[in-house]
Amino acid sequence: MWRGGGHRGWRGWGGLGGGVGRATACGALVLTGFSGCSRHHPYQAEWTVDELMARLDRGAAWMLWTVDAAEPQRRQVTEMVAGLKPELARFQQERGQLKQEMVRLLAADAIPPEDIERLRTAGRALTERVVDRSLETLFQVAAALTPEQRKVLMESWTRHL
DSSP: OOOOOSTTSTTTTTOGGGOHHHHHHHHHHHHHOOOOOTTTOGGGSOOOHHHHHHHHHHHHHHHHHHTTOOHHHHHHHHHHHHTTHHHHHHHHHHHHHHHHHHHHHHHSSSOOHHHHHHHHHHHHHHHHHHHHHHHHHHHHHHHHSOHHHHHHHHHHHHHHO
């Protein structure tokens, strides 16, 4: 089983195994963030949906391995994670549209305040939807685990925070 590695590996940047709480925060930043210098900081690059899904898959695999999940639990969690792909694609598309609008506004001779507020409102709404969906998935995954498994997982997460 893949164990990951590095300080900024999947544990720190958005895998289910690294903590969906952190995934929620990082996912919101990744999906709704407007900038990131990927040349100097590769971890700030815009991730594709497939890259995000790969990170979530690796994190879920680590989590399931850590708690010694039974096969039915593995199938259930794997299906939950796979079900995120269409939504991630939609979120990514919306984030791209917001980014294009921001670039358009910044290139304009004058930036109307109402356009700034419209962009800010749309960004907040997208972030809220991403966070809501992330938390929903977190608690669906938690419901698939036993209380003992959740305790093992939380002990592991707190050691890596």
